[in-house]
Amino acid sequence: MHSTELIEQIQRSLKEVVKHADELRDLDQALGDGDLGITITLGAGAVIEALEELPDGATPAEIARACAKAFANANPSTMAALVAGGLLAGSKTWKDLDDVDIAAAARFVKAAGDNIAQRGKTQIGDKTIVDAIMPAAEALDAGEDGASGLDAAIAAAEKAVVDTRSLRSRRGRAAWLQERSIGLQDPGATAMWRFLESWRTAGVPARS
Amino acid sequence: MKKIINKPEDFVNEMIEGIVLAHPDKLKNPGDDPRILVRADAPVAGKVGIVTGGGSGHLPLFKGYVGQGLCSGVAIGNVFSSPSSQQCFEATKAVDGGAGVLYLYGNYGGDVFNFDLAADLAELEDIETMTVLGRDDVASQPKENRQERRGVAGTLFAYKAAGAAAERGDTLEEVAAAAEDIVENTATMGIGLSPTILPTTGALSFDLPDGEMEIGIGIHGEPGIHRGPLETADAITDRLVDALVADLELADGDSVAVLVNGMGATPLEELYVMYRRVHHSLTSRGVSIGKNYVGEYATSLEMAGASISLLKLNDDRLALLEAPASSPFFQEV
Numbered sequence: 001m002h003s004t005e006l007i008e009q010i011q012r013s014l015k016e017v018v019k020h021a022d023e024l025r026d027l028d029q030a031l032g033d034g035d036l037g038i039t040i041t042l043g044a045g046a047v048i049e050a051l052e053e054l055p056d057g058a059t060p061a062e063i064a065r066a067c068a069k070a071f072a073n074a075n076p077s078t079m080a081a082l083v084a085g086g087l088l089a090g091s092k093t094w095k096d097l098d099d100v101d102i103a104a105a106a107r108f109v110k111a112a113g114d115n116i117a118q119r120g121k122t123q124i125g126d127k128t129i130v131d132a133i134m135p136a137a138e139a140l141d142a143g144e145d146g147a148s149g150l151d152a153a154i155a156a157a158e159k160a161v162v163d164t165r166s167l168r169s170r171r172g173r174a175a176w177l178q179e180r181s182i183g184l185q186d187p188g189a190t191a192m193w194r195f196l197e198s199w200r201t202a203g204v205p206a207r208s
Numbered sequence: 209m210k211k212i213i214n215k216p217e218d219f220v221n222e223m224i225e226g227i228v229l230a231h232p233d234k235l236k237n238p239g240d241d242p243r244i245l246v247r248a249d250a251p252v253a254g255k256v257g258i259v260t261g262g263g264s265g266h267l268p269l270f271k272g273y274v275g276q277g278l279c280s281g282v283a284i285g286n287v288f289s290s291p292s293s294q295q296c297f298e299a300t301k302a303v304d305g306g307a308g309v310l311y312l313y314g315n316y317g318g319d320v321f322n323f324d325l326a327a328d329l330a331e332l333e334d335i336e337t338m339t340v341l342g343r344d345d346v347a348s349q350p351k352e353n354r355q356e357r358r359g360v361a362g363t364l365f366a367y368k369a370a371g372a373a374a375e376r377g378d379t380l381e382e383v384a385a386a387a388e389d390i391v392e393n394t395a396t397m398g399i400g401l402s403p404t405i406l407p408t409t410g411a412l413s414f415d416l417p418d419g420e421m422e423i424g425i426g427i428h429g430e431p432g433i434h435r436g437p438l439e440t441a442d443a444i445t446d447r448l449v450d451a452l453v454a455d456l457e458l459a460d461g462d463s464v465a466v467l468v469n470g471m472g473a474t475p476l477e478e479l480y481v482m483y484r485r486v487h488h489s490l491t492s493r494g495v496s497i498g499k500n501y502v503g504e505y506a507t508s509l510e511m512a513g514a515s516i517s518l519l520k521l522n523d524d525r526l527a528l529l530e531a532p533a534s535s536p537f538f539q540e541v
Contacts, residue, residue, distance in 0.1 A: 069332040076294040078325070085328030119324050121317070 001100040003058055007051045009202060010067065014044035016198035017191075024194070027187035031174040036187045039075045043083075046074035060100050064091035064108070078172070079188065082116050082129075089115035102149045106140035109153075113137055126170040127181065129188030132157040136196060150200055157193040164189050209410050216408045220264045220286055227271065231536040234275055238302035243295050245271055246281035250303045256374040256383045257281065257303030260313045260367065261296055261323070263288040265404070266427060268537035269506040270313065273364065275535025278371035279312065283322075287406060287509070288413075288428050290318030296326035300335060308336035308380035312370055312387055314359025315341040338380055340387040342366055344396040344517060346455045347424025347433045360427050361469040361506035362396040362517035365529065368540070372531035390525060395455040396467075397448045398515035400425035401438070404472065404508050413511065423447055427471070427508045441478065445485035448516045453493065456520050460494030465529060467500070467517040472507035474514050479503065482514060499529050 001009060018041050025037025050070035054063065064087050072084035090108035097104055113133035122128050135156035143149015164186035169175050174186075213219050221242050228235055228245070238246050251257060260270045261283035271282045280303035283291035300309050309330065311323045320341070327337045342359025349357045370387040378386065400422040403412040413429030416422055421439065424432025434447075458464065468483045470476065483502050490497060498521045506515070519525065533540040 065332065072329050072332065076292075078293065081293045081297075081325040081329060084332065085325060088328055088332060115328075119321070119328070121321065 001060075002098060003056075003060065003063065006060055006063055006100055007054065007058075009199070010063070011048045011051055012202035013195065013198045014048055016201050017195050018044045020191075020194040020198075024187050024191055027185055027190055030184050031169060031177065031181060031187060033173055035075070035077055036079060036191065039077050039080055040191060042075040043071040043080060046070040059094070060097055060104075061091045061094040064088075064094060079129075082120055085119050086112035086116045086133075102140060102143050102146050105146075106137055106143070106149070109133060109140055110137035120171055122171045125167060127164045127167040127174065127186045127189070128169075128171050129186075129192050131164055131167075131186065132160040132189035132192035135160050136192065150196065154193070154196045154200060157189070157196050161185060161189045161193045209405050209407075211405070211407055213407055219407050220284065223264065224271070224284060227536065234534070234536050235271075238281075239298060241295060241298060243284040243291060244281065244299045244302065245274055245284065246299065246302045247274055247276065249276075250280050251305040252280070252303075253305045254307055255305050255377060256307045256380050257300070257305055257309040258312055258367075258370055258374055258383070259283065259296065259299045259303060259309055260311075261285070261291045261299065262313055262316065262319050263290060263428075265509045266506055268504065269361070269363070269427075272537030273367045273371075273535060275533065275538065276371075277375045277531055277533030277540065278367050278535050278538065280309075280374075285318075287408065290316070290322050293322040293325035293329065296323050297329040300326055300330045300337065301333065304330075304335045308338070310370060310374070310380060310383050310387065311337055311339040312363075312366060313342065314363055315343040315357060316359070336380060338384040340366065340370070340384050340391060342391060344391065344394040345398070345424075345426060346395045346451060347397050348426060348430070351455055358426055358430070360396045360398065360517075361467055361515045362394040362519065363391075364467060364501070364505050365394050365465060365517070365519045365525075366390045368531075368533060369525060369528035371533060372528040375531065386524075386528060390519065390528075393456065393520040393525070394517060395452045396515050396517040397423070397451050398425050398427070398432070398469075398471065399423050399444055399448065399513050400429065400432070400471070401512035402473065403429055404511040407509075413508065421513075425513060427506055429508065429511070441481045442485045445482045445516070446489060449486055449489045449518075452516060452518045453490075453495070456518060458490075458493065458495050458518070458520065462494075463496045463498040463521040463526075464490065465499040465501075465519040465521055465526075466490070466497050467505060467515075467519075468502045469506055469515045469517065470504040471511040471513040471515065472504065473510045473512040476503065479514060482516070486516060498526050 068087035342363030344362030
């Protein structure tokens, strides 16, 4: 996937993902402070706009960096800063790359997940977005082509999201709920799952 | 609770407003957020910026060390709480003079989390940052885990040195190295006599029975390493100095900077009684005092208690301490 195609794919995916804003807001109201819906809506809008402004021939790394910057500034929050830092870390794996294939996508998602885990001092099982990112990255890495890799990543993320229901939140505001967080689905992990689904719905899967 | 405050939730902002009104020639809010303060002349073109930050309740820490030859800006949290990553980032933008920005603050989880996120945000704006953590509290972790120690009063030495290095035009790497060198050679230990009352909740920062002292206490009332009946000034001072001398492995012929710091409710008189003992204790070991500070440098609201910090000196470190500096709370001429 080259520059123009990548930009269009991201824009279409974000127009899809904002359809889940209410779901994310409701999940976040139960566990956190309820601003995830607005973070996603404003963030997606800002990214779509920022990508319009990019010069022709922007590299995938420059595109990812523009996404990070726009998302961080749209509605400043810890989640926005963590995601922006993740996208920044991912963009560094795309140095000298002009065609994003499934392997490049896997590298990106893995680096983003590692950065979020490190910055957030969190690990798999803490009931955060990292729970969904890491298995998705592994599934992408094992994928033979774009379509099947994406399908596997969505399935892995969905399983992780369902699994978060039985976990106790260990990071962020949600951790204050302690045992009462058990039974509630993690909004961050859900956001990652919905984003991957939106990427598929939006069309053109990454070529192998 | 008896405090001279208005609404508890307005305490921090009103305190900052007072500081800006009293010192408009030295400090300013760079934007709309009152929780960000920078030097009045920030950004200084071509010089490394230094951003610090942390919770309120520790004056002169942290905002008192924003000035010429010191830090360039500060992000200010609620009492004993971290500022947000966005505030750390806004402070970064406000002090960036094109030569990069050093993050220099005490090692506490919330502050590290938010400054690390700010570093990512700064990178997206092409502002280079480096981080050095104050970690001088020897009671918070044994020496083998010294990377994990909390930052307390001794961070003053790192501010002073980094600020002097930035002022003379050192690069970001050089300023960070100067700060790190100071941190590696600084040790602090505190003693608590009575807790502070948190203005928003009315809760005590720690519990301590009448007549008892806590050796090794942190600046938020974190537990120390020994609790027992209150001892004489000399006995207390000896406990602290012995621990610091051992930690820094000071030997006959070494020279140090000494900081005897009041935690908020202990009078200067008592601090000088302690300083006298520090002086005799060090000189009897053949350790000379190249520079000293006695007063309130890192407090915990109205907590009673004190801390002693030692910095092992060499010519470079002493020169950085002796370079001029000026903030509303700190002068070196």
